[in-house]
Amino acid sequence: MCEVPLRVTRRQEHILEARFEAGRQMYNALLDEARKRLSLVRQSIWYTKAKKSTNKDERQAHFAAARHAHGFSAYALEAVADEMRRTTWLGDHLDSHVAQKLAKRAFEAVQKVALGKAKTVRFKGKRGLHSLEGKSNAAGIRWREDRVLWNGLELPMVTDVPHDPVIQHGLSSRVKYVRLVRRDVRGNTRYYAQLVCEGVPYQKPKHVIGNETIGLDIGPSTIAIVGDTQAKLTLFAEEVARDHKKIRRLQRKQDRQRRANNPDCYDEKGRAMKGKRPTKKSHRQLETEAVLKEQYRRETAHRKTLHGQLANQVIAIGTRIKTEKLSYKAFQKMFGRSIGVRAPKLFLSILTRKAESAGGSVEEFSTYRTALSQVCLCGQKHKKRLSERVHACDCGVFMQRDLFSAYLAKHVENERLQAASAYEHWQGAEPLLRTAWQQAYNQPASGRLAPSSFGTYRSQSGSFEKESLPEHEARDVVVMAQVNARARESAKV
Numbered sequence: 001m002c003e004v005p006l007r008v009t010r011r012q013e014h015i016l017e018a019r020f021e022a023g024r025q026m027y028n029a030l031l032d033e034a035r036k037r038l039s040l041v042r043q044s045i046w047y048t049k050a051k052k053s054t055n056k057d058e059r060q061a062h063f064a065a066a067r068h069a070h071g072f073s074a075y076a077l078e079a080v081a082d083e084m085r086r087t088t089w090l091g092d093h094l095d096s097h098v099a100q101k102l103a104k105r106a107f108e109a110v111q112k113v114a115l116g117k118a119k120t121v122r123f124k125g126k127r128g129l130h131s132l133e134g135k136s137n138a139a140g141i142r143w144r145e146d147r148v149l150w151n152g153l154e155l156p157m158v159t160d161v162p163h164d165p166v167i168q169h170g171l172s173s174r175v176k177y178v179r180l181v182r183r184d185v186r187g188n189t190r191y192y193a194q195l196v197c198e199g200v201p202y203q204k205p206k207h208v209i210g211n212e213t214i215g216l217d218i219g220p221s222t223i224a225i226v227g228d229t230q231a232k233l234t235l236f237a238e239e240v241a242r243d244h245k246k247i248r249r250l251q252r253k254q255d256r257q258r259r260a261n262n263p264d265c266y267d268e269k270g271r272a273m274k275g276k277r278p279t280k281k282s283h284r285q286l287e288t289e290a291v292l293k294e295q296y297r298r299e300t301a302h303r304k305t306l307h308g309q310l311a312n313q314v315i316a317i318g319t320r321i322k323t324e325k326l327s328y329k330a331f332q333k334m335f336g337r338s339i340g341v342r343a344p345k346l347f348l349s350i351l352t353r354k355a356e357s358a359g360g361s362v363e364e365f366s367t368y369r370t371a372l373s374q375v376c377l378c379g380q381k382h383k384k385r386l387s388e389r390v391h392a393c394d395c396g397v398f399m400q401r402d403l404f405s406a407y408l409a410k411h412v413e414n415e416r417l418q419a420a421s422a423y424e425h426w427q428g429a430e431p432l433l434r435t436a437w438q439q440a441y442n443q444p445a446s447g448r449l450a451p452s453s454f455g456t457y458r459s460q461s462g463s464f465e466k467e468s469l470p471e472h473e474a475r476d477v478v479v480m481a482q483v484n485a486r487a488r489e490s491a492k493v
């Protein structure tokens, strides 16, 4: 996929606004329809039968019958979209391909609920729909040479970008379909065309691809990477987490303004009152909201860049990657909002995509079966609390916990830890891991595990935010100091 910015005139912008709004309303209507159909499916006799049935094939057949009876399918919903286009004003703004894609999107959202992968669907609020796409490059939204054509609109690409090799590559590939994206950048609305192309995505020539097997340990804020010849312990999207303070400050400002503008929505203790929604917005509050929106956009972009860079570093070592399945919910329970800022799960999905396009794979195995954070090479199990950041066993293994579990992850095959092979290679790997640990501790510039960035000892005046790193990382420093002391002692002897 490649993305190019488009040049849009005032008049065209008005037309696009109307089409995006039509798209939003259609999407919401389709979502509602799909939801109704799902509830009918769930009330149907077939569904009850399927639930009772123990035979797998029979179950499937009953479910299929239930879905069929109430038209719960992407195809049926596409027909609804076509009907909407014929009978309402929406037809003046949207062509059938775009409408059908919206139906597919709405269906997939409800399907997630049906399969238990999501709790609920989200309707799109005002200006909440950010993209519209076609089905093929033959009709509807389509790409011709250097511009998007869509039902009377002609939107040329901004001319100074073609030098970008990624775009060059995209423009020279065959376009499958085009997606129009609307974004607010610094208070202005910008439109982009995303060309979904056939063939392999562009790979920057400087990206090396390694061939080692890699074990990863992804924590809420840290990541340990262990290959055959390289190991690394570092923090996730650290710069983003640091800059997040700015956003928190703006959010508090916005909250104060909301309270000041809607005093009758809060009681004397400042609690929001039930049934009263703060709707009034001052000019200043709108300003804050605009700034905040821009900050959100930047944060997202920054995080994506950092994740991409880190993923490239991993790929440079190797593309056969093994790691424990991430439990986002467990993370969130323990670490709250900071998870959203660092987004480890997003990192994993970026890494997976990159590894796969480089011919590798990311293998995720169950935490419960392997319990890597507890086992040792000697076979003993040590239950550790989360705050214990070092694996120390009587058998002599003494290692930073994340690095050690990444090392073990490297030796997992088919959801089983290959203890013998892990034991065999430990002698060779240990110095590597130790170096990684020491580097993480000693290099404030790149690793940022240095005490100065913990903030645990310095209380920031007036701030209620706990922006500092989790306590456990502070302990690493203490332990590392012990390690260094030991090393010095042994050097003397």
Ligand SMILES: [Zn+2]
Binding pocket: 376, 377, 378, 379, 380, 393, 394, 395, 396, 397
């Ligand atoms: Zn042991």
